[in-house]
Amino acid sequence: xxxxxxxxxxxxxxxxxxxxxxxxxxxxxxxxxxxxxxxxxxxxxxxxxxxxxxxxxxxxxxxxxxxxxxxxxxxxxxxxxxxxxxxxxxxxxxxxxxxxxxxxxxxxxxxxxxxxxxxxxxxxxxxxxxxxxxxxxxxxxxxxxxxxxxxxxxxxxxxxxxxxxxxxxxxxxxxxxxxxxxxxxxxxxxxxxxxxxxxxxxxxxxxxxxxxxxxxxxxxxxxxxxxxxxxxxxxxxxxxxxxxxxxxxxxxxxxxxxxxxxxxxxxxxxxxxxxxxxxxxxxxxxxxxxxxxxxxxxxxxxxxx
Numbered sequence: 556x557x558x559x560x561x562x563x564x565x566x567x568x569x570x571x572x573x574x575x576x577x578x579x580x581x582x583x584x585x586x587x588x589x590x591x592x593x594x595x596x597x598x599x600x601x602x603x604x605x606x607x608x609x610x611x612x613x614x615x616x617x618x619x620x621x622x623x624x625x626x627x628x629x630x631x632x633x634x635x636x637x638x639x640x641x642x643x644x645x646x647x648x649x650x651x652x653x654x655x656x657x658x659x660x661x662x663x664x665x666x667x668x669x670x671x672x673x674x675x676x677x678x679x680x681x682x683x684x685x686x687x688x689x690x691x692x693x694x695x696x697x698x699x700x701x702x703x704x705x706x707x708x709x710x711x712x713x714x715x716x717x718x719x720x721x722x723x724x725x726x727x728x729x730x731x732x733x734x735x736x737x738x739x740x741x742x743x744x745x746x747x748x749x750x751x752x753x754x755x756x757x758x759x760x761x762x763x764x765x766x767x768x769x770x771x772x773x774x775x776x777x778x779x780x781x782x783x784x785x786x787x788x789x790x791x792x793x794x795x796x797x798x799x800x801x802x803x804x805x806x807x808x809x810x811x812x813x814x815x816x817x818x819x820x821x822x823x824x825x826x827x828x829x830x831x832x833x834x835x836x837x838x839x840x841x842x843x844x845x846x847x848x849x850x851x852x853x854x855x856x857x858x859x860x
Contacts, residue, residue: 592837599831605824612827619831628807628815629832636791636811638722639729643793644786646730651737651782658738659745676735684799687728691715691800715801718808725809729796733789737782744778745771777850784847788840812836 567574599619601612623629658669675683690698691714699711714724748771756766794813797803803810803818810818816836820829 595830595833595837598827599834601827603825603827615827619827620835623828623831623835628810631807632810632812632815635722635807635809639726639793639797639811640787640790642726643729643733643790644783646726647733647786648737648779648783650730650734651739652741654734654738655741655745658742672738673735675732676739678732680732680795681799683728683732684796688715688800691724716805718805721801721805721809725797725800728800729790729793732796733786737786740778740782740785741775744775748774780850781847784843784850788843788847791836791840791843 598612600614600616602615602618603612654672658665658672690696693699693711693713693716696711696714698714699708702708703711712720714720752770753766756770761769792813793811794817797809797811798814798817801809803814812832813836816829816832819825819832
């Protein structure tokens with residue numbers, strides 16, 4: 556037995572009463588989370604044609620996984636998912652960090668501005684999706700009318716029915732919806748930067764940029780990692796905005812993993828394929844979850860070491 560496992564065992568024994576207190580909650584979680592995961596994995600090994608009842612499913616082994624991984628639709632959805640996740644995360648974080656830097660300074664009306672910038676985050680994703688659908692509307696949309704009035708375009712831009720423009724248009728909506736979360740997280744991190752270090756740096760002749768690079772950024776490393784990982788997980792599992800605004804269209808140009816799983820399960824009634832797809836997504840999410848937990852516990856490991 557290694558020293559680490561021995562220490563873990565002693566810690567479990569020492570806190571055994573605490574585990575007993577949370578045992579009922581863990582039991583409920585196993586029931587409402589563990590069983591659906593088991594059933595999804597189990598169903599992923601079966602073929603469920605739409606003309607058969609679910610009870611008459613046919614064992615297919617790993618055939619569903621092979622069909623998914625070799626399908627062109629999977630490759631297209633994977634590329635769309637990467638574009639959606641990476642760009643949404645990057646721009647939401649950059650915009651949120653910039654807003655946090657601005658709001659970290661004292662100025663008149665700062666509280667009001669904070670409240671205004673939080674509005675996208677507290678609005679329902681369903682309501683926001685329908686509002687942006689009308690803003691993007693090719694005939695009656697405000698954005699298209701403004702672009703024509705200002706002379707940027709001769710005709711209103713077709714945002715949601717254009718295979719080239721639809722994904723950037725959806726990313727704009729998603730960034731608008733999510734950047735307040737990054738702003739809140741980074742603003743909380745900025746407020747933990749020690750003032751005495753910043754004052755000492757100014758006394759030593761460091762400018763604003765030097766203080767930001769050598770003092771502020773190192774102190775924000777932990778919160779930055781956690782924020783980026785949370786944004787990645789949220790965007791990878793995002794469903795409401797792309798489904799309501801485009802349903803994965805046009806011609807699959809905005810189809811991402813989560814919407815494709817929904818279409819397989821409830822559009823084509825292929826629960827076996829959808830379950831296999833869900834297992835693949837679950838594995839990716841678990842990988843991100845591992846790094847998230849490491850980011851949360853690395854401080855505890857340093858203190859314990």
